[in-house]
Amino acid sequence: MPTKPIIAALREVRNAITQITLFTSLMDTLIVFLLCTLVLILVSLPWWYGAIVAVLYGALHTIRSVKRNRNLAYVEEKVPELQEQLTTVADNVDKENAIVESLQQDVLKGMRAIRTSYFLSFGRLTRELITLAIVSILIITAAAHHIQFLDFNDLLRDLGKLGEPTGPYELSGEGLEFIENISEDIYGNKSIADLGNDEIQLQLTPMLSDIDIGTTRPPESREFTSSLPEEIKATTDVSFQESIPKGYQRIVKSYFREIAKTS
């Protein structure tokens, strides 16, 4: 049984609307991703956080838009000539009588007037493209010149320290523990000592590191010369007694003698 022309036309309209909706959703998601990336670069956080946000936004935006736009009332809103007719025809597509068939013919005629431009705002599209270009340029500039408004990791670390006790008057258990920990730190980072002979995996990301690749040079070779003394001599040290004035030497001697007697 051949498909009714109205059914095919309705399917075509729905598909076209879905494609346009997906395209606009993609554009919006791209803008969100780039904006997030820019912000993350400026606060020294990994760029892929932005990808997570963009994926979540894209999924929600697409589901909501497709759901809304697949409803033919959206088409009627954009094409006033088909107001209430398109939905009526779609809802009564299985009915066959003189009025329904006549209405289907009217709607098919009206549908020929539908243009993609009704659903795709070129003004909005242009604005989005300009936004994409501007944000992209900002990202490249920020990455190339290491522009950072703040280091989020440092900020978090500093914020964490805000609650910690710092005064010498804290004599509680926590305070004492803290002092002990501090004392351990003087031996260096334990994790480095534990590394032993393992190979260190380091990856320098130009975008997030302090190293300016443009100003680095190959390492310079340095020559080390020995500066050892030619002759080693042993000398007697100056006696402590000699540095005491003569008038006091006897008193000091007798003082230490008496101490020795009492101990």
Next chain:
Amino acid sequence: MRLEDTKKTFDHILHEMGKVIVGMDEVLKQMIVALLTNSHAVLEGYPGLAKTLSIKTMAQLLSLKFSRIQNTPDLMPSDITGTYIIEETTGGKRTFKFQPGPVFANVILADEINRATPKTQSALLEAMQEKQVTVGNSTFKLEEPFFVLATQNPIEQEGTYPLPEAQSDRFLFKIRTEYPKFDEEVEIVNRYAEEEKRVVLKPALSKDELIYLQNLTRQVPIAADIKKYAVSLVTSTRQKKDLIEYGASPRASIGIVLAAKGRALLEGRKYVSKQDINLMAMPVMRHRIILSFEAERQNLHEDDVIKQLLK
């Protein structure tokens, strides 16, 4: 009649009625919608607002059998339905023969229906509902189309028997006739206070054509959303407890959708719009809701409450 000609036919009916009736466009349209939906309507308004004249004019435009029942307190059910009479044959033999009453017609004008006793009202309302009349042991089917247009006066209380809600529910519409505007009243004076001109009305609709249009009305498609809107409107009368004591029944939902289809056809449209539902909500629901004491205390009428629901 072709589908494309329906609008012309309705325009012709309205034009011909306009030769007699001044203004009252909405009332006339609602009467035609009642005709298209094969339903009955009651016109309510103060005396002298052309209720009876508009029904008589419409009857003239239809090539249908028309009868008028002038309701009075002493009117008996048999005066409406008909009765058995003794008939003498040529051989001198006497037999009972059924003499049909005025209800055996296509278009019936039941004038001042609230002046008939409840017993007589019941006889008429039974005929309206069942489209048949039982006299004695015999049941007589009424001819299609069967259409009752009743009138009643809202201010006359003495010697009247207001229709109970259950019986007024049988009327699809309660059409309210309002006072004419100033210019319309001047036109009425010009037409009827000066030299009388005989207006000749050309019948616009035959019986077959009317049945065709009634079938066509039921075929008018309606979108699911609009249908749900109509139903939600009716169900909201049952939820607005502060102003409505008793809401409209599902018969009101059927009535609104059907009336909206008729209205769409009358306007020459092949689909029902939300506007049709809004226009038909008032005449379909105003006699199907009972206001609460609070609404009466606020001096609100049925139409005021329905307007609130339409917002």
